[in-house]
Amino acid sequence: MEGLEIDWKVLVGQIINFAILFFLLTYFVYKPFLALLKERREKIAEGIKKAQEADEKMLEIEKTKDASDIKNEENRKAIILKAEGEAKTRAGEILQSAEQEKINIIAKAQKDSEVLKEKEKENTKKEIIENAFSLAEKVLKENIDNEKSKKITAEFLNKLKI
Amino acid sequence: MKVNTQLTYYARAIYLAIEENPGKEKEIFENLKKSLGARRMRYLPAIMAKFFKLYAHEKKAELVLSSNFDEKTKTEIKEKLKKNIAGIGEITEVIDENLIAGFRLRTKDILIKASLKDILTGLKNKTYGHN
Numbered sequence: 001m002e003g004l005e006i007d008w009k010v011l012v013g014q015i016i017n018f019a020i021l022f023f024l025l026t027y028f029v030y031k032p033f034l035a036l037l038k039e040r041r042e043k044i045a046e047g048i049k050k051a052q053e054a055d056e057k058m059l060e061i062e063k064t065k066d067a068s069d070i071k072n073e074e075n076r077k078a079i080i081l082k083a084e085g086e087a088k089t090r091a092g093e094i095l096q097s098a099e100q101e102k103i104n105i106i107a108k109a110q111k112d113s114e115v116l117k118e119k120e121k122e123n124t125k126k127e128i129i130e131n132a133f134s135l136a137e138k139v140l141k142e143n144i145d146n147e148k149s150k151k152i153t154a155e156f157l158n159k160l161k162i
Numbered sequence: 163m164k165v166n167t168q169l170t171y172y173a174r175a176i177y178l179a180i181e182e183n184p185g186k187e188k189e190i191f192e193n194l195k196k197s198l199g200a201r202r203m204r205y206l207p208a209i210m211a212k213f214f215k216l217y218a219h220e221k222k223a224e225l226v227l228s229s230n231f232d233e234k235t236k237t238e239i240k241e242k243l244k245k246n247i248a249g250i251g252e253i254t255e256v257i258d259e260n261l262i263a264g265f266r267l268r269t270k271d272i273l274i275k276a277s278l279k280d281i282l283t284g285l286k287n288k289t290y291g292h293n
Binding site: 126129133136137140141144146148149150152153156157159160 | 227228229231235239242243246247259262263264265274276277278279282285286289290
């Protein structure tokens with residue numbers, strides 16, 4: 001059992017080594033690692049917080065957007081209703097105007113037609129008169145010779161009194 | 163004023179005086195002599211020449227006949243016209259067969275329409291309702 005004896009010097013040395021190693025590891029590795037973890041945790045927490053804030057903001061925006069959409073929809077409906085009303089009024093006016101225009105056109109056409117008819121009548125009358133007098137003139141020219149002309153001239157002269 | 167212009171004024175004055183006072187020709191010429199006086203009496207023939215020229219021009223008449231009648235008939239017509247219408251001087255003739263029968267007489271102041279053409283035109287105007 002001589003080989004299994006505790007070498008107190010080695011043990012103390014080992015303990016001292018372990019203490020030194022422990023101290024070194026604690027001071028140079030464990031603490032910075034903890035600090036790193038803490039920092040990382042904080043960043044994650046901050047990220048989560050920001051994400052939550054973003055979600056909240058998004059929610060708020062969506063709410064606002066929804067409200068805005070509703071308002072817009074209402075406005076749109078109001079505008080459409082107003083436009084429809086105006087369109088109906090305008091259509092009514094246009095129809096009325098068109099009707100009046102139609103009446104005016106018909107009246108004008110009737111008047112023009114009457115004027116044309118009257119003009120035609122007048123032209124026909126004029127033509128008849130012109131033809132009748134041309135014919136009368138032609139007949140007279142053909143039937144009045146020099147002697148008759150002399151006689152007629154004498155009659156005119158006899159009637160002449162100034 | 164030029165002498166010639168003055169003579170024309172005298173001639174026109176005599177013409178107008180005779181026109182306005184028919185039958186007083188002698189009196190008018192006596193007044194002219196008086197107004198001229200012995201000094202300007204030498205202008206009288208020139209004034210009278212201008213007067214006759216003016217008179218002939220003013221009293222000139224144009225006779226439009228429908229046919230070219232013989233000279234005797236034309237002379238008779240002219241005589242009758244001169245007899246019936248006062249103040250007609252020389253009559254010139256024109257033939258216009260469009261008159262059909264009858265005549266027209268045109269002076270400075272009057273126009274006599276005495277033809278079948280004029281009667282027809284009058285009737286035509288009446289038919290149109292122009293008269």
